[in-house]
Amino acid sequence: MDKKYQEIIQKVECNLYGFLYNTDERYIDNLVNTIGWSPAEARSLAAWDWTHGVGLYGLYKFYEYTKDEKYLKYIEDWFEDRIQIGLPDKNVNTVAPLLTMACLYEVRPNPRHKAIMQEWADWIMNDMRRTEERGIQHEHAELENNQELWDDTLFMTVLFLTKYGRIFNRPECIEEAIYQLMLHAKYLLDTRTGLWYHGWSFAERGNFAKALWGRGNCWITIFIPEFLEMVELKPRQEEFVVNLLRNQVETLSKYQSEEGMWHTLIDDPSSYLEASATAGFCYGILKGVRKGYLNKDYLECGRKALKAVLEGINEEGELMRVSYGTNVGRTLQHYKDIPLVKMHYGQSLALLALIEGLMQQEVMGIRQMV
Numbered sequence: 001m002d003k004k005y006q007e008i009i010q011k012v013e014c015n016l017y018g019f020l021y022n023t024d025e026r027y028i029d030n031l032v033n034t035i036g037w038s039p040a041e042a043r044s045l046a047a048w049d050w051t052h053g054v055g056l057y058g059l060y061k062f063y064e065y066t067k068d069e070k071y072l073k074y075i076e077d078w079f080e081d082r083i084q085i086g087l088p089d090k091n092v093n094t095v096a097p098l099l100t101m102a103c104l105y106e107v108r109p110n111p112r113h114k115a116i117m118q119e120w121a122d123w124i125m126n127d128m129r130r131t132e133e134r135g136i137q138h139e140h141a142e143l144e145n146n147q148e149l150w151d152d153t154l155f156m157t158v159l160f161l162t163k164y165g166r167i168f169n170r171p172e173c174i175e176e177a178i179y180q181l182m183l184h185a186k187y188l189l190d191t192r193t194g195l196w197y198h199g200w201s202f203a204e205r206g207n208f209a210k211a212l213w214g215r216g217n218c219w220i221t222i223f224i225p226e227f228l229e230m231v232e233l234k235p236r237q238e239e240f241v242v243n244l245l246r247n248q249v250e251t252l253s254k255y256q257s258e259e260g261m262w263h264t265l266i267d268d269p270s271s272y273l274e275a276s277a278t279a280g281f282c283y284g285i286l287k288g289v290r291k292g293y294l295n296k297d298y299l300e301c302g303r304k305a306l307k308a309v310l311e312g313i314n315e316e317g318e319l320m321r322v323s324y325g326t327n328v329g330r331t332l333q334h335y336k337d338i339p340l341v342k343m344h345y346g347q348s349l350a351l352l353a354l355i356e357g358l359m360q361q362e363v364m365g366i367r368q369m370v
Contacts (some may be wrong), residue, residue, distance in 0.1 A: 281350040
């Protein structure tokens with residue numbers, strides 16, 4: 001591994017450790033003062049949410065690459081600490097850490113983890129709120145989002161359900177995951193571009209601001225290669241899913257900036273360039289090429305994105321220019337007004353991109369990649 005590249009990865013990794021144990025005080029303040037949660041309830045949620053789920057997944061992927069068991073120990077300890085605190089209420093976003101718990105279970109089975117995953121998977125299948133046509137309603141701690149589908153849901157909830165179904169031989173879970181992917185594609189896919197809208201409302205029969213939001217799209221770019229690795233689809237099903245990725249990436253390549261990044265509104269150059277989406281696209285594109293889902297011509301697109309991610313990491317190992325958590329907006333300006341901050345998911349998505357860069361050594365070599 002190139003020495004400078006290794007040093008950057010180590011800095012990002014160390015920062016991610018800190019972020020996973022720090023609480024988002026802004027988030028807690030909103031839950032207490034705006035929504036009316038008790039401080040204890042708010043802190044329980046702030047210790048186990050989608051942001052942590054993405055961060056843990058990045059660390060697990062680093063374990064897969066390095067085979068260094070210190071990462072497994074860290075993840076195990078994190079889960080133990082959080083279980084002792086008490087798990088938060090179930091919603092789309094609080095499912096996210098269970099994806100890494102399922103990955104951990106495959107190498108270090110734990111009966112308590114199995115029981116937790118079974119409880120949550122059964123809840124997803126039987127009691128989680130649904131929209132018309134049985135879509136998973138994107139309810140989270142702050143908003144019920146009645147009759148709404150969001151593209152975030154596929155990574156936050158559906159990927160865990162898929163993994164759980166495969167590990168524990170629950171074909172009904174995998175069938176549900178396939179259905180949710182198809183339904184979300186039906187209502188969120190912009191067929192003109194292959195990009196995805198952030199949300200759909202059955203109540204209003206529309207896609208809100210019709211925002212082609214960067215990070216929302218990157219969840220799709222990440223989700224599809226991961227999903228295809230987890231399930232054995234019928235040939236025509238796989239063709240359908242792979243084409244979702246190919247059509248999206250074809251358009252993404254056209255909107256990539258000169259410096260290798262994407263705007264937070266992909267098709268709006270007046271919106272700011274955003275790093276977490278760029279890192280997610282980098283990971284999905286490079287992995288898509290490596291797994292044969294995408295044409296090798298897209299390696300250049302992935303390489304430019306990887307270079308942008310590297311250049312966006314400061315001396316302390318923090319990925320800069322990361323947008324804060326974003327609800328579906330009714331105007332495009334809503335997305336432009338989201339502040340840029342330092343967050344767990346920014347660090348994790350950077351780590352995913354850097355790891356996939358390492359995986360590409362067999363194709364191009366690290367020095368050529370960056």
